[in-house]
Amino acid sequence: MHNPLWRLIPPIQVNGSLQMAVDLWLLDQYVSGNHPPVLRFYTWEPVAISLGYHQRRSPQRWENLSWDGMPIELVRRPTGGRAVLHQGDLTYMVVMSDPDAGGGTGAKRSAMPGYEAICEFLIAGWRSLGVELQYGQARRGYHQTANCFATATGADLVLPSGEKFIGSAQLRRNGAVLQQGSMQLNPSPELFSEVFGTEGRVHSGLPVLSLPLEVIRERAIASLVESASRCFGVQLIPQPLSEREWEKINCLGNPNWVCGEDSQEGSEL
Numbered sequence: 001m002h003n004p005l006w007r008l009i010p011p012i013q014v015n016g017s018l019q020m021a022v023d024l025w026l027l028d029q030y031v032s033g034n035h036p037p038v039l040r041f042y043t044w045e046p047v048a049i050s051l052g053y054h055q056r057r058s059p060q061r062w063e064n065l066s067w068d069g070m071p072i073e074l075v076r077r078p079t080g081g082r083a084v085l086h087q088g089d090l091t092y093m094v095v096m097s098d099p100d101a102g103g104g105t106g107a108k109r110s111a112m113p114g115y116e117a118i119c120e121f122l123i124a125g126w127r128s129l130g131v132e133l134q135y136g137q138a139r140r141g142y143h144q145t146a147n148c149f150a151t152a153t154g155a156d157l158v159l160p161s162g163e164k165f166i167g168s169a170q171l172r173r174n175g176a177v178l179q180q181g182s183m184q185l186n187p188s189p190e191l192f193s194e195v196f197g198t199e200g201r202v203h204s205g206l207p208v209l210s211l212p213l214e215v216i217r218e219r220a221i222a223s224l225v226e227s228a229s230r231c232f233g234v235q236l237i238p239q240p241l242s243e244r245e246w247e248k249i250n251c252l253g254n255p256n257w258v259c260g261e262d263s264q265e266g267s268e269l
């Protein structure tokens with residue numbers, strides 16, 4: 001059943017492990033029927049490298065990297081894909097009913113399940129900012145590189161030049177989907193090269209991407225919230241995470257956190 005009310009969680013800037021705990025908790029709550037669909041945008045503090053769920057190897061030197069005097073955190077995402085440097089980017093997440101589910105257990109699934117149904121709001125939102133995007137094409141060698149942005153798949157969005165701009169990945173569970181993605185806005189070329197070498201950087205020269213990073217993020221979020229409302233045909237209700245929700249999320253993200261009794265208390269939406 002289509003839910004016309006979605007929750008919009010205002011941007012949160014915390015460490016990567018906690019961001020992943022937030023996303024997983026929201027997915028679990030949606031699957032349990034305690035929470036509506038949700039859209040949120042966030043940044044990572046400190047800077048982090050996230051590894052895809054199935055990415056088992058990464059360079060040992062990544063464990064000793066730093067930025068602005070802080071160690072760069074290594075985090076594993078619950079979704080697939082390759083490594084992403086979260087500096088100068090903007091991350092989005094969507095939790096909703098799996099667009100590719102239905103039709104019984106024998107239903108045929110597409111090669112790129114549900115990506116196009118979700119990514120349309122990204123294409124529309126960035127188009128309003130003067131950035132034209134299209135779906136990438138899967139190429140050989142994707143699994144031979146650690147860098148998510150070194151090559152595109154059909155789940156990713158690329159610029160007309162072919163440069164990858166948004167990388168997305170999914171976790172599907174019990175008829176629901178968590179989709180996470182990183183938008184490479186203005187990463188440090190020096191740090192990007194230190195982590196990945198020279199491959200896969202965005203060299204766009206697009207006017208909007210020449211603005212200060214915080215301005216780009218603010219404009220992108222405003223445009224993408226508007227396009228999500230139109231594309232999904234929903235009303236997005238801003239609602240920050242409550243103290244009680246943070247307590248439950250910390251139980252997932254921090255094993256040393258003292259947790260109270262669990263409850264089936266859901267969102268106010």
